[in-house]
Amino acid sequence: MKRNLPQFLTTRPRITPTVKLTISYLALLMALSLILTIPLYRSSTGAADRGLRSERLYFEGANPYSIGPNYQQIELGQVTGFHKHLLNELITLNLLVLLIGGGLSFYLARRTLSPIEAALAAQSRFAADASHELRTPLTAMKSEIEVSLRDPHLPIAGARELLKSNLEEVAKLEALAGGLLRLARHGNERLPLSPVDLSEISAKAISRLSVAAEQQHVSINMADVSGTVLADPDALLELTVILLDNAIKYSSAASEVKLYAKRHGAIIDFTVKDTGTGIAASDLPHIFDRFYRADTSRSKVTPGYGLGLSIAARIAELHGASIDATSKLGAGSHFTIHLRAAGTQPKALPAKV
């Protein structure tokens, strides 16, 4: 007959990585402590034995007839007493090492594992977000196709409509895959930095987005862009295109987007400014997070997956630069990259992720 045992007896306790690492550190510490204490015990008891022996020899030499069995008993008592005392001291010392070492090992294990755990959590969050975003257009396409297939007399116009809608979903999937690929590409590369003219980069970015700007009736002004920065030209162009594309997307018709650069010592601040929808203060701290989109009516009708700014932040990071945003809802936004001016000492690049 199968008896129902309590759960804690039937399930094996899960040993967490922190506990495993703590045990490893502690085992190492205890092994070291024992390696030191065993020879210490041996050498101390040996020295004590030798001391007593020479004392005895001296005493025997000086007074040969007064030594009786009593002396040997006293000697034996002294030696075993000393051995015991030393052993107790060393055991206490090792217990202390075990206790303090246990706490220290746990602290070190937590410190070692917490960045790894954070990276793993971010990785699985990213995979979950990416899968969710990929599934949404696929589900839409699947249900449309299923409904159409159930209709035995699907008119040609209906079929065309279905294909058109599916094509839109495929375009979304293509854009998402492109964004994910760009994110992955900027994961581990090391960027070769060279002097890059900001006005050249701005002009290229504007020409790439001229059609989008025209469609939105947005004009772009780059009159105040000057300066040469240390950058990778392709990556800096990609970053500028992301910021400019957003500025156009979130601008109202007939408004102006401005690019300008200002030098502060060794740093050149390169800014993209718009007078569009702006970003709420509650959204601002999150806009550089992957897949984050502010929940505004504009975001709902504007295509995007919330990947652009996270790619922009990664590119800035690979330049040893930072990027920040200031914005006011309804008034517009400024996105500024703080780049190192060419000819100045390059800053150490961040450690590879």
Ligand code: ADP
């Ligand atoms: P998306 O593809 O959604 O534009 P981004 O990562 O580029 O993704 O931007 C994240 C969110 O930040 C956007 O969804 C939008 O809500 C907000 N945002 C970015 N740039 C601007 C801007 N210039 N003006 C207003 N909101 C912006």
